[in-house]
Amino acid sequence: MSKYNSRHRRKQNRAALIIVVVFTLCMMVLMVLFLAVAMQRQSDVGDGRNPAQTQDSDDTGTSNDGESGDSSDTSEIVTGGTDLPDTTPPDTTPPVTTPPETTPPVTNPPDSTEPPPDKIPTEYDEELLAEVALPLGTAPAGYVDSLVFYGDSTTHGMKAYKVFGSRDTTQVWTPTSGTLALFRAATDLVWNPNTKTEMTIADLCANVKPEYLIVTLGVNGVSMMDESWFKADYQGLINIIRANSPDTKLILQSIYPVARSYQKQKSINNTKIQQANKWIVELAKDNGLPYLNTYSALVGSDGYLPESYQNGDGMHFNEIGFAAVIDYVKTHPYTN
Numbered sequence: 001m002s003k004y005n006s007r008h009r010r011k012q013n014r015a016a017l018i019i020v021v022v023f024t025l026c027m028m029v030l031m032v033l034f035l036a037v038a039m040q041r042q043s044d045v046g047d048g049r050n051p052a053q054t055q056d057s058d059d060t061g062t063s064n065d066g067e068s069g070d071s072s073d074t075s076e077i078v079t080g081g082t083d084l085p086d087t088t089p090p091d092t093t094p095p096v097t098t099p100p101e102t103t104p105p106v107t108n109p110p111d112s113t114e115p116p117p118d119k120i121p122t123e124y125d126e127e128l129l130a131e132v133a134l135p136l137g138t139a140p141a142g143y144v145d146s147l148v149f150y151g152d153s154t155t156h157g158m159k160a161y162k163v164f165g166s167r168d169t170t171q172v173w174t175p176t177s178g179t180l181a182l183f184r185a186a187t188d189l190v191w192n193p194n195t196k197t198e199m200t201i202a203d204l205c206a207n208v209k210p211e212y213l214i215v216t217l218g219v220n221g222v223s224m225m226d227e228s229w230f231k232a233d234y235q236g237l238i239n240i241i242r243a244n245s246p247d248t249k250l251i252l253q254s255i256y257p258v259a260r261s262y263q264k265q266k267s268i269n270n271t272k273i274q275q276a277n278k279w280i281v282e283l284a285k286d287n288g289l290p291y292l293n294t295y296s297a298l299v300g301s302d303g304y305l306p307e308s309y310q311n312g313d314g315m316h317f318n319e320i321g322f323a324a325v326i327d328y329v330k331t332h333p334y335t336n
Contacts, residue, residue, distance in 0.1 A: 151216035262314025
């Protein structure tokens, strides 16, 4: 055999050996990987985890989308074809049945913890009341047509019911909203029916200078204002009117009573209204002004506004109620 052939054979032997060694090593690596995967699968099934979950979770148990992973979720466990026995005990909890509704229907009772009293006592000093209240008399011709009523929502209704012939009457002063609280009377804007603009009561008095001005305010304050606050704000209003229209004959009218059906008796009731009317009587005395005691003509024998006078809410008047107001005004004129 030549040296060339011998050398060539040795190279072939070495190549075959290398191939065998490489093949053997590959088989060993594959065996190791296979055993590792099998052991991992067995471990996952043993501790109750879904192997699919381990691909979406890091070592802290937090999923890749930032939300906490729930390692106790076994709703879809992959068992590699082996069915695990169901060890969950049967649910023996009795079914829940909803009882029928037994709550009585709501009938919207008045806002009061106790039924209103049958009669509301008069709180004024009768001698003081007699001193300032306008007496029974006969109104001169044109008297009602010269009156201007300034007040809150209980006055605003005079427009709606066309007490003076038209909704656009110049004899009713209220804000366009229709309501006015005593504690905002100095600053809230009032509709001037002559110029069709809004202005403060000071500017309105200076602009119009009415011959007579009847003020009806306070019902929105009786639920919260004490005597000192009520009197201070009312006195401030008197001062504003006098300063801007000194020749106007100013009349302080009582706050009107509410009907028994009024739903907010806890906040506004005839006891509180009578108390506030007492304060108005005292202000009339202190300022040398007349008091129009309309309350006395509007309250029924049971101490409440007759239901036939109210428009459905127990406080505001209908045409019958306003007719009673105007009748009292006509028969108790300010003639000084």
